[in-house]
Amino acid sequence: MNLSVNIAGVELKNPVMTASGTFGSGKEFEQYIDINRLGGVIVKGVANKEWLGNPSPRIAETYGGMLNAVGLQNPGMEVFIKEDIPFLRKFDTKIIVNVVGRTISDYCEVAERLQNEDVDLLELNISCPNVKEGGVAFGISPQMAEKITNEVKKYAKQPLIVKLSPNVTDIAEIARAVEAGGADAVSLINTLIGMKVDVHKRQPVIANKIAGLSGPAIKPVAVRMVYQVAKAIRIPIIGLGGIMTGEDAIEFLMVGASAIAVGTANLLNPRATMNILDEIETFMKTKKIRDIKEIIGIIE
């Protein structure tokens, strides 16, 4: 059975990766899973400098999912390079660095600093608020999405994945814009913007008031968006959003994703990625699928 897939020239042993922000750099997961079995680890967002994140409470449960407004807390790229790359390199898996920033030059600085570091792919998180544009996320305007992709490409040595925000009217338009900007692949979806109110306290549950919705509740939206993007662009797609089981993962592959990432499921069960991988293998055996690529994009 062949599970290997290719993302922008990087060969993954299988299509199962971890979603940014839900797995750290894997240190907390080492005791539960065999990191060597993962196709890749997409680490939590890395900025040029330390970000403190948002005030608490920052997470809440919802029906079929969760809200988070962690605010991309991270110690900055120097700490990441010193501590997390050597940790992950102990394992036979690909390292994908999720890059965050508040201005285009912040993103470029991280890409430039990583040029000679041992990482396989970069993933640009364009859902961050752009301070210069008054807090509007880069990922919700096709012009800004294309521009930031184009600028970061000038500094990136590794192939560049651009992670798309679902909080737009026409996801295909954004995907085409980042493809035009030079993206080597796209990943989708990031969280959907949501809100929850504590009616007894008469205040929002999350200190930031609005937050990102993730988990199985968003999966049908994510599958629909991957389907639409697959019809619109030629570069590879990494699909994510609410994947809890092997069959969930296969849905994403069938609508056109070449690989998938598991997010919220890791927080519910640290062994989720291993179970999903086992379930994909069982599905392939049962359905007599010899090569995973046979099912990628089979939905017309």
Ligand SMILES: Cc1cc2nc3c(=O)[nH]c(=O)nc-3n(C[C@H](O)[C@H](O)[C@H](O)COP(=O)(O)O)c2cc1C
């Ligand atoms: C607690 C938490 C932290 C996250 N941090 C990041 C991040 O740093 N960068 C990023 O691009 N996405 C981040 N995400 C979004 C996830 O990577 C993923 O796109 C989203 O949660 C949908 O997948 P899921 O439903 O499987 O969780 C975060 C999600 C959660 C729940």
